Amino acid sequence: MQNIGIEQISLAVGFILLLIGIWGMLSQKNILKIIVSFTIFETGLNVILVVIGYIRNKTAPILDTTELQTNTAEKIVDPIPQALVLTSIVIGLGVTALLLVYALKMHKEKKSLLINDYKDTKW
Amino acid sequence: MVDPIYIVAVLLGISFSLGFIGKKSENIAGILSLLALGFTTLVSAQWFYNFVTADIETYHIFTTAFKPPFSINLMMGKEEALFTMMINAIGLFGGLYMFDRLKAAGKNSFIALLMLIMGLNVVVMTRDLFNLFVFLEISSIAVAGLIVLTQNTKSISAGFKFMIATGIISGLLLLGIAFIYNYAGSLNIDHILTQNLEAAKGLSIAIFFLMIAIVLEMKPFPANGWGLDVYSSAESGVSSLLSSAYATATVFVLMKLLPFAPENLQFLIAAIGIITFVFSNLMGMRQDNPNRMLGYSSISQIGLLAAVIGISSVIGEYTYFIVISILISHFLAKSGLFWIAGIVKQESIKNWSVLRSNKLLLVLFGVFIFALTGLPPFPGFFGKWELVMHLAETKNFIWIFAVLIGSFFEVVYMFRWLGYAVKNDIIIETKLKAKIHQIIPLLLFAAAAFGAGYYVSSEHPYASLINYLPLAVALGFAFIEFLPVFIKNTLAIAAMAAYFYFNYESYNELQVIFAAIFIIGGILTLIAGYAYKGKRQGFYPFALMMFAGLIGLVEATTTLEFFFAWELMTIGSYFLILRGKKSIKHALSYILFSIGGAYLILAGFGLAAIGKPDISIGILSNIELYAPWIFGLLAIGFMTKTASIGLHIWLPGAHAEAEADVSPMVSAILLKAGVFGLIMLFLAMGEQFIGNISFAYILSWVGVITALMGNMMAAFQEDAKRLLAYSSIGALGYVLFGLSLMSHLGWLTAISFSVTHFMFKALLFLAIGGVVWRLKTKDMYKMGGLIKKMPFSFISVLIGIIVLAGVPPLTGFAGKWLFFQAVVEKQWFLQGAVLFFSGIIAFLYCFRLIHSIFLGQPKDEHRNVKEAPFWILVPQYAILMVIMLFSMLPNSLLKPIGDMLMPYFPDGAITWDGQMATTALGYWNGKTVMFIVVGVFAIVFGWLVFMNRNAKKVKQFNIGYAAERPFLPETTHYAFNFFAPYKKAIGFLVAPGITNFWHRVDEGAHSVSDKFTKIYNGNAQSYLIHIVAFILVIYLISFGGF
């Protein structure tokens, strides 16, 4: 692994966030902390998506100068993962909002935010 | 045709416009939503119709002006059309079913429904990976919303578990997609697959994440607790959407993405699927809550489909047929069952007896249970058949075992449930009322189940040969249930007589003999049905279904037809048995043994078809591979029906508790189906050996022990009908032994004894049934002295036991005579001796039967009983006449059978001279014997009457013999524990060892089931741990390390 560059560092950060998120979801007992862990997990994914689109020494895919409008393919980073990341963020937002409402409702039911208190259906 | 993009546009457009509608107009919102779903259902139905009829080409839908891979495209092929049609239909009818629930929750719940269906439509049609992710996410969010349609602690926490679990799963899906993009530079499925990508570790891990996420969406064992909790706590209508719409779409996604997976991952997916199938069904057995039970069943069915898809490279082109037929059955039946569960609203299946208050729902419930368990004529039957055939063809025997054992577990809990609904005595005083918008979807889905069965079978090269006429007639009777018994009975008899009349000429001798037992015997027993008053609902469709199955066995030319008929007969007879008193337990054990046996037969047929060009019955006579296995499987399968020892425990209860005319049907007629199967098997396969031991030799001992034990147990019964039932077990032991002799005489005995047994057992069961009809008890010690009250029944029983015991002059003697000839010829003296001994025991119970019922002192409470009903006596006397005929003219029965056997066993035949039969060992003349015996009898009888003229008559209640009144008066009756001394001597032999054995099997399975369900501890985080651990384990297996 010669030349460790910004890509590898960001990718590592992405994976680490992902793992922290999963760890938090598996071990935190507080429902709100679980939800926060979930958003960390999502963030890790989004970082990874951005890394995948990144190409070193290239610029953003916005053709606002005439210089960029010729031979564009050699000058810009990949626009697709950026579009995907947008979608992924929005989906994450929707899911997180719904999760929070779930947490609110669960708290209303039992006045507890501990995940261990919600084992009503089993076996 | 309407462009499929309108499916997406209309669903989205309508759900967006629901926002315009004010708070008070939920009705408008609902109707608009249903209209939109109706439109989309029609669109995909139209496409499917055109694909089927006009064979049009796959249609590609391009978004924007660009072609893939530069823009997202959708595809509408035959499969997509079918799957979207199913999804839209469940959306439409599920929405209709839940209409008032959704309305109460507000217009936003309609949005969730529309979005769910829209999302799944795109999931099925899209050819873009990321697009798939987005719309799968829409669907799962919509599900998370629908779960809280009813808000309580259970549903809310289940919804939370669902969201957290799907959150991780879809995150990993996205991770996989992201890295696939990294390596392939594209998101279009077809584009990626057509590129020759360099093999890279990262790419294969990405594909692993993609596939494992889809597999996790299908809720594999054991990482599926989150799914189960949703099934058991969400509204039934929502569960049906999850099970039928969401799961259907994931099945399609797996089919679509499978080409990504390397071969070892495909097999791994298949293994996960089959393990899920077996274990979910195992755990389903201990469930009490109907919704959770259906959840286990859903998961298992989807697991089976994942397994089939995973091994599609092995199965080949038939994968689609198998997947579709199993899926359609699951889809229709599971929705229907969830919907019914939503109407019944009972938390425990034991309380489902409440379903009886609504006959229509009860019928629909039965239809769905049968469709789900893969019984004919529903599509799952053909799917399972084809699956086993292909697994056998490719020699995946462990797979066959897994498929069949899993299916069997499912049968266990589904039929227990059905039994509770039909017969449980928990009475709940509510009248179930289903609203019309709930009934319409149920009716349509039930009708669709039949339609789909017909469609699937018409697509199958052999299934299309099945003769549906008898079944159609039987089902037709379901529509004339409102008519009185008299008319229905006449129609049934006419239908059977007409069928026999028009078809018997095309049968060969063997077929004629069994067709006669089945059909003419059936007609005779049906005559007794005239004794019933009222409508007798739920009898005729099933009785005729049983006879349809029996005649189908006789007529079958392919193994598929045979198996179809076998299952049909099982269904019909199951319901007949279930009609009896306290029948839940017996009917359940009957159906379990029958279906277990049927699965063995299926496996046997599967093995037999290996390497064969077709599946005609004839292939059995031309087996090169696994012959002993095939023989063993089929023989054991058939012996579940003949109730041979070890497989007999279902019989006594089932036969004894049945109605007066059902007992002879199931005892005298139905058991012969097993005999027919065995005969077919022996004729086709001849003698088979395991090592040096002949199967026939083993079967001879099975037959002998069955005869001995059956007769012994019969002798110790207090219940008259149970006595007869055990005696049937014994009699079938004789038949089995006769067949196992593999000689002309042995077979002649076995077949003629089958006919004779039909006659005397029908006679006895009818006669005793008539007695029970009047006395309302089956216990012999509560009877006595009925000879004067019921003389006609007495004569029937007398003749019956004379035939049974095989004493001269009646036709039973012919059987015995031939029998010992055959034994001597074969020189199986030890078996012969045991059989002789068991024949003596038969005398014991025969004596007991006639003595304790008709002789001795009449009971006080029976002073006013009348003779058995006329219509129950009519068939008895018809049979009596035939018995007399055969006894006088034995060659009228024996000669045709002998002629029939000539091609198979030319040696050792009887030579006939008039009514004089000669064998190598001696001769016998039926007419002469008859005259001699009647003559002797007349002399002895006259002598007795003469001697008796001085006897002093004592009044019955002469207190000269009275003593202290005992605590339990009936136990002092002479007929109670009639053979106490014998019981003391040999009773240990009949200790219920075998019954205990099966009980232990049952308990063992349930406790294993119980252990496994404990992994689902209800904690969201445990479920997450299951998911992560599952991924890790599968990863390690798949890559063999990190």
Add this chain to the structure above:
Amino acid sequence: MLRNSLILILILGLAAIMLSIFVDYTPKEKLGPVAEHYANNGKEEVGAANLVTAVVVTYRGLDTLGEVSILFLSAAIIGFFLKIRNEEHSKNQIVIRYSEILGTGAKILVPIIILLGAYVFINGHLTPGGGFQGGAIIASAFVLMLIALPRPALNHRVLSIIESFSGLSYVIIGLLGVFLAAGFLDNQIMSLGTFGTILSAGAVPVIYILIGLKVGTELTGIIGNLKEIQNEE
């Protein structure tokens, strides 16, 4: 304890898998086939200077429609999940402490923030940003209002009508693509205009305006709902 070590083992296992991906990852040197096509032809085909916008709204337009649906769906579910009782909540409302300075500041800021949001989504096809970003900015203005003002009057009816209007229009524009141009969601139902100006890229700006409105109202609705349920208690 046992459970925690199990979790640790699982995380280490996952980490090992991630490490394999990481080791195998090589930074990209050039664009993949599809991205290259977009880079070279995006200008002519879509006419949006912001290529990400071109991908989001046109090339992968169906994804974006799905994305909008997700937000809409979440908002709808939250709506019926919380079952806001409009009539009651005015009675039980808890009076939240309110600062005069914050309130006045908010009143001044809100229009400016909304303006910024509008700018971001109107120029989505030219500069960084777009409908989602602009919508989120607009929603933040309303969030500020909800937090800062004592009795914020959120009219859910108006919100939901704007939401429905923009969503429906989006679908209709998509369908116009089928009738007037080459396919569903084709942006060339309008002329592509001059590259780099406000009126370029065909229907892209229109779509982004609709998305901006929709996202803004949906997010506002979600936050508003959550706020009101809190007040009820």
